[in-house]
Amino acid sequence: MAHAVHAQRMSKLMLKTLRDDPADAETASHKLLVRAGYVRRSSAGVWTWLPLGKKVLENVSRVVREEMDAIGAQEVLLPALLPREPYEISGRWDEYGDLLFRLKDRKGADYLLGPTHEEIFTQTVKDQCTSYKDLPVILYQIQTKYRDEARPRSGVLRGREFQMKDSYSFDTTDEGLAESYRLHREAYQRIFARLGMDYRIVSAVSGAMGGSASEEFLAPAAAGEDTFVDCPQCDYAANTEAYTITVPPVEGESHGPVEELDTPDTPTIETLAEHLGVPASATLKNLLVKVDGEITAVGVPGDREVDLGKLAEHLAPATVELVTAEDFADRPDLVRGYVGPQGLAGTAFRYLADPRVAPGTSWITGANKQDTHARNVVCGRDFEVDQYLDVTVVEPGDPCPRCGAGIELDRAIEIGHIFQLGRKYADAFQLDVLGQNGKPVRVTMGSYGIGVSRAVAALAEQTHDESGLCWPREIAPADVHVVAAGKALQTELALEVGDKLAAAGVRTLVDDRAGVSPGVKFTDAELIGVPTILVVGRGAKDGLVELKDRKTGEREELTVDAALARLTA
């Protein structure tokens, strides 16, 4: 049953634009999506999508759905209200900590609001698939997710209730998983290209999810909460956790013997470098930690910081703690502020070091005596390294591992994540299918996410200008925004043009509001950010209208017919 198609009239649209930024808004997308009437805050990190916002959200969902369908993924809809048991089996009921919204039903049974659905998809496939012939299978849903963020902020960029596309692949072989991963990677490239998103694919170290190959899709934006390594010379880009330094080989060089230096009151690198008048990079900093309770030292150049997160990631599942005053009290051989590896590395403690502490390099470091340091302490001659680890904080200018140029650190929004989970969940839920040889085969999985509501905010961040939002056409709430700037003549013509465009399949918004000045209408049109603005103004009596490109600001006056022909071409 077809209904007559009309343009959306702004006189009938529930829309209240605001001139002022919301008091708590810090990012452009938060300010503009609220001011232009796309979203309104319901509670902290929980948002209502108003009519224009719902259209944009739906457009993003449609693109995602089409590209997921195109790789043969099957759409399903899982509940958001989930029982505790499967999350106990995976361990995530506890691991998620305060991030998980937990609740009880009337009978006192425990439930949670799904943050992601690995457990339930695994159970679903265990129920539905029994043979290798049933695989591979890729399932996806576009659904509401919940995370009780400690500091929900930046509007819909990081909410506590949000829309996400999550998909999961199930294969019997590693090659199959690699293929499902490749299909997703390519689908994501098409999705973000269609959305008009500027993005980078960076290799990522898995976080709490556990697993192997993993890449993030990052949208560079000042408002982003993620920092990534970007090479200005080549196409290298990486999550800071995934960046690896390259150390040039050390030239054979002879060093003098170890020599003690009287360095009173220099327990920090800063005080030491100043006292000796040497750069911090000439000194060797030895950070003491306890790895599963055992004292361990981490040696890095004095100008570098140890990233404790990276260190913990490298040493997992061992626990890593900083040493305390009591630990020093128990170990008089370790002189706080004056520890050096010479004579101790490998005996008093395990010695881990940054790759820059390469064999043949010479350092100023603690002499293991109060108020005393040593110089000419040579790696490989005066101490040995038990294990090299890349655990320093990345800094701008560090070498690109691909071309050697100084890298940059940029801010970005994580808009997608693809991840070879492997058999972690299949093991937890004993997900086997009957193999070709008649024996059970453990299934291997991938998990893949796109933040659908977040993508809306990321696009707003990337495409807005000082006048307002400025949507790529594919996700804009309309193709054309017709502004009736004048009296009855202009309004009538605007409505006529709008309905003709709508009848031709052009998504059209007509600002037919009575008692609203042309100036306010222009300002609202710029704020709302539909890609083409058609102004019906003074020229209307001569059958002329103005077309304006929202992004470039280019204007052109032409006849109504020419404008219609252009826009429906």
Added chain:
Amino acid sequence: MAHAVHAQRMSKLMLKTLRDDPADAETASHKLLVRAGYVRRSSAGVWTWLPLGKKVLENVSRVVREEMDAIGAQEVLLPALLPREPYEISGRWDEYGDLLFRLKDRKGADYLLGPTHEEIFTQTVKDQCTSYKDLPVILYQIQTKYRDEARPRSGVLRGREFQMKDSYSFDTTDEGLAESYRLHREAYQRIFARLGMDYRIVSAVSGAMGGSASEEFLAPAAAGEDTFVDCPQCDYAANTEAYTITVPPVEGESHGPVEELDTPDTPTIETLAEHLGVPASATLKNLLVKVDGEITAVGVPGDREVDLGKLAEHLAPATVELVTAEDFADRPDLVRGYVGPQGLAGTAFRYLADPRVAPGTSWITGANKQDTHARNVVCGRDFEVDQYLDVTVVEPGDPCPRCGAGIELDRAIEIGHIFQLGRKYADAFQLDVLGQNGKPVRVTMGSYGIGVSRAVAALAEQTHDESGLCWPREIAPADVHVVAAGKALQTELALEVGDKLAAAGVRTLVDDRAGVSPGVKFTDAELIGVPTILVVGRGAKDGLVELKDRKTGEREELTVDAALARLTA
């Protein structure tokens, strides 16, 4: 970016049909939706929609969306996770009792999972609309709702997490509300007609929602949890709560004087009627209750039951309780089992009565003495009725208020509800807009719901047969189900035909599964319930296929080209 269109191959579809009904399933829709692989239970009353089920759910949503858009309703998306405060203001935080899923966030703040969204829509409009010029407005969403049902059952017919379309209208005048209500009523008629639903519109008494005009859309089905009054002679239909009896005028008739009867051990109507050898309808039953603590009697013919729910509804906001042994102990004038209104009605207690207890009618009733009844107790002569109330349980054969024929009581599923809320929520939230005269006007609201996931189950209930599901075309998961019944020749032709149909825009499923017998494929096709089945079998070598109508079972053999022409016409 267009993608090549292919038929959905069952060899790639995640689908496991079951031969046996799930152990806990009682209704046809529950059994068949599970057996045909549309849904799977996640936890009590919480369901996963598998690929075929998601398609049907999406088709229902699309029809609803198109018809809501056609009446100018604007789609939004409100959160499911809602703060406590607005529900405190409306009183529903408490009123909902155990039906509400409640939870706390990491800071201990109270939240709920939305059962319906009157409060939040009211707040949204208060935020967005300031003038009578901004109204009327109709907003809707298709969204996940939550109700912690005590006995979730019947599959997706009554879930604890479910999909619902809820809409809300906002007007400044009663006439405006009536018009928004009419628009919804007509949209609902179009929606249910398009869905292929057999439905009745019945007037309904509002439940916990409070308000005035209200109608329910009921889908007659044996599995329904609602009973409604249906006239077999005319088009009268009503919710049992809304049915009103019509009492023929009592002919002027003279009755003898009140006469006492010795009726030992007859404290119930049953024992009394048997003892006296009269029909129960000749006796007057007096039910004693406390209304706000005051003893009140309700007189109904002895063959009728009082519907305590109806009684409470009529007397709200007063509380209604049954009298206890202590109450009798306090009131020696009330002889338990032998109460009559004569001499007591209007003095010892307020006397409410069923309209059948009309002036001039004569009754056998208690004589207010142990083991004694009285006959010839005439209404209007021997006792007066303080208030007539229609509070008896409706029974089959009761008179149709429109044509007088004996009504039937049928089971149905409530699939929609339209409701003039009036100013209840606008009062609670002080929702005013500036009126035409410059003074604030209180807004009047309507609320309207369609159970989207429930509609899927209701259609399954109404349209299935002994072989399986049997979908109306508009919501079927596909238009055509091609069965490859044979070897490579048949499979190749089936896929070719399927892809040609798909390319022509016909939604097509091809059963190309290898190693599955034609018999199993036929059984699965009947179970899945796509409206047209195209069998590629023995005739394939001669270019012949068979078309079968799932509903009527009609079969026809024709050439491939003729079949394609027929199906793409």
